[in-house]
Amino acid sequence: MAQQLSKILIANRGEIACRVIRTAREMGIKTVAVYSDADTNAQHVLQADEAVHIGGSQSSESYLCADKVIAAAKRTGAQAIHPGYGFLSENESFAEALQDAGLIFIGPPVKAIAAMGSKSAAKNIMAEAGVPLVPGYHGEDQSDDLLAAEAEKIGYPVLLKAAYGGGGKGMRIVEKASEFAEALASARREAKAGFGNDKMLVEKFITRPRHVEIQVFCDQHGNAVYLAERDCSVQRRHQKVVEEAPAPGLSEETRKAMGDAAVRAAQAIDYVGAGTVEFLFDEDESFYFMEMNTRLQVEHPVTEMITGVDLVEWQLRVAAGEVLPMQQDEIVLDGHAFEARIYAENADDNFMPSTGTLAYLRHPDVSPYVRWDSGIVEGDEVTTFYDPMIAKLIVWDIDRESALRRLTNALRETRIAGVTTNTDYLHRIVSHEAFQKAELTTRFIEQYGDALHQREKGLPEAINLLTIAASIIRNRQHTANQDPWSRANGWRVNAPAKHRICLQAAGAENATVLNLEEADNAIYWPEHELAVRFAKDGAVLVDGLRFHCEIAQENGRYTLFSHYGRFDASLYDAVAELIHEEEAGNLTAPMNGTIVAVNVATGDHVKEGQALVVMEAMKMEYTIRAPFDATVEQVFFNAGELVSDGAELISLAVEE
Known part of the structure; x- marks a missing residue:
């Protein structure tokens, strides 16, 4: 019998919490948010009808505390809890505790979570259900020697996977036997930290696989x-970066075969709710079960865009005991959709996470063609405590080619400053010839890494620098108009106004001095024979080119956004540069985070490339290596300690 839901608690944060709140509000259901110290003013807290503080900024002190979440639900009178994804979403103990507390879990039954919680046990169930499996070892013996022997038996390359993991954590590709021991130790450590269990699976690594997953949905009525x-x-x-639906190049026969296999997988564990069955898809259209995620997926919007189904609404209805709103023959696909995940990270620096305040945030207008799912707005802070995803950009159109054009334009219209993001990198991915042709593989980024890290041809640097410099002059003049005592407009008697601005482009070794002259409503750079004018509609006119741009400014750093791409520069600080050169022998933390391991001690001799320190931030490990042969002079932190961005970790002395 269906039970009407009137209030739910969302045991999550960020964009997924905002996403659930949106659908609940449309259904007339009240929402309760929970939040940590770091999320006091977060969007999900502001959007919910009620919010309950549940602890410190670390997820282990708040979002992972089942007892605090349940207490918040009891306190506010929520009938059900939506877990989102991550955190407690696939935690069988949490689902069981909700059941004991008389609360509805907006997710699958406890036994279904348990069945899929262990990847090795899941594979046994799938084998019995007739779902194809990748060759591999899923046994209980976890000795290093046995795992290495199984890897030899399977044949390299092999894939190490955390048995109780997900999201790419505790996972390593091992190309040869000599790399196995180090990869196993690293994967185990990451799995233990992320999931509390370091049991590993070893599987054959398919050289050119695709990752194709099926969205399944089951109700309580079979x-x-x-x-x-x-x-x-x-x-x-x-971790997924760009997703699309439907998968390109699949025949209807293969689609049906995969869909039927996914439904068999779900029914084999008496599944209820939204789930995703993930397959490795080979070039010959054979497919192999990888795992089943017993929750809503990050990438669920692309399915919603091509089916017209609100999957969160289905979750809420099924959890209340209702029958599925549609049968299989009623589900019709329309068009093509893409999702691009916007991360706060430097893709050109080994995907190093970026933290800070979103000083500037603009995104494409939302429409039936474009969707923006986010839990953050301009002025919010990106911290190290949680995943670095800022938003999801989703687009739809009548076919893949049209949707792809829409995505490339939408990425150019996504303009963020204050933290480094991967938007330009995403544009390079979706503009790459292989992606355009749908020549997809899970090793796409590795295969085309060099090309993807090459900056796209945009406006010439001189035009970018001149445009930024001209905007600086305009802003100074505006300030002078407001405060005549601050006037610094370069005025001269019977001569053009002159300005001298020193800018350093991001990644450039040297700064550029711009000696500019101002006359006839234009700013000239005589050295390059360039002039810039600003049109009344905001367009820029320079060197015969007319284009629209936006310029964000924060603490002497400038970012120019246009459809030609992004360009970063900063006012040159000679003193800071001297300090940087003096500290060249010191290794500093590239971001806020936690020291996981320190592999050296004072007096050790290290070789270039040797792993010295392992840090964890935003749920990922980062290894800091020796930049040259050196001797360790001093180690400043121990494993387990928190460090701030820029903190000195190790002092090195160059060996003669």
């Missing part, structure tokens, strides 16, 4: 459907 598939092949560090 009904089950699949809602097409998604291709999630483009990944970095085993």
Whole structure:
């Protein structure tokens, strides 16, 4: 019998919490948010009808505390809890505790979570259900020697995977036997930290696989459907970056075969709710079960865009005991959709996470063609405590080619400053010839890494620098008009006004001095024979080119956005540069985070490339290596300690 839901608690944060709140509000259901110290003013807190503080900024002190979440639900009178994804979403103990507390879990039954919680146990169930499996070892013996022997038996390359993991954590590709021991130790450590269990699986690594997953949905009355598939092949560090639906190049026969296999997988564990069955898809259209995620996926919007189904609404209705709103033959696919994940990271620096305040944030207008899912707005802070994803940009159109054009334009219209983001990198991915042709593989980024890290041809640097310098002059003049005592407009008697601005482009070794002259409503750079004018509609006119741009400014750093791409520069600080040169022998923390391991001690001799310190930030490990042969003079932090961005970790003395 269906039970009407009137209030739910969302045991999550960020964009997924905002996403659930949106649908609940449309259904007339009240929402309760929970939040940590770091999220006091977060968007999900502001958007919910009620919010309860549950602890410190570390997720282990707040979002992972089942007892605090349950207490918040009891306190506010919520009938059900939506777990989102991550955190407690696939935690069987949490689901069981909700059941004991008389609360509805907006997710699958406890036994279904348990069945899929262990990847090795899941594979045994799938084998019995007739779902194809990748060759591999999923046994209980976890000795180093046995795992290495199994890897030899399977044949390299092999894939190490955390048995109780997900999201690419505790996962390593091992190309040869000599790399196995180090990869195993690293994967175990990451799995232990992320999931509290370091059991590993070893599987054959298929050289050119695609990652194709099927969205399934089951109700409490025995009904089950699949809602097409998604291709999630483009990944970095085993985490998805660009997803699309439907998967390109699949025949109707293969689509049906995969969908039927996914439904069999769900029914084999008496599944209820939204789930995703993930497959490795080979070039010959054979497919192999990888895992089943017993929750809503990050990439669920692309399925919604091509089916017209609100999957969160289905979750809420199924959790209340209702029958699935549609049967299999009623699900019709329309058009093509892409999702691009906007991360706060420097893709050109080994995807190093970036923290700070979003000083500037603009995104494409939302429409039936464009969707922007985010839990953050301009002025919010990106911290190290949680995942670095800022937003999801989703686009739809009548076919893949049209949707792809829409995506490339939408990425150019996504303009963020204050933290480094991967938007330009995403544009390079979706503009790459292989991606345009749908030549997809899970090793796409590795295969085309060099090309993807090359800056796209945009406006000449001189035009970018002149435009930024001209905007600086305009801003100074505006300030002078407001405060005549601050006037610094370069005025001269019977001569053009002159300005001298020193800018350093991002990544450039040297700064550029711009000696500019101002006359006839234009700013000239005689050295390059260039002049810039600003049109009344905001357009820029320079060197015969007319284009629109936006310029963000924060603490002497400038970012120019246009459809030609992004360009970063800063006012040159000679003193800071001298300090930087003096500290060249010191290794500093590239971001806020936690020291996981220190591999050296004072007096050690290290070789270039040797791993010295391992840090964890935003749920990922980062290894800091020796930049040259050196002797360790001093180690400033120990494992387990928190460090701030720029903190000195190790002092090195160059060996003669």
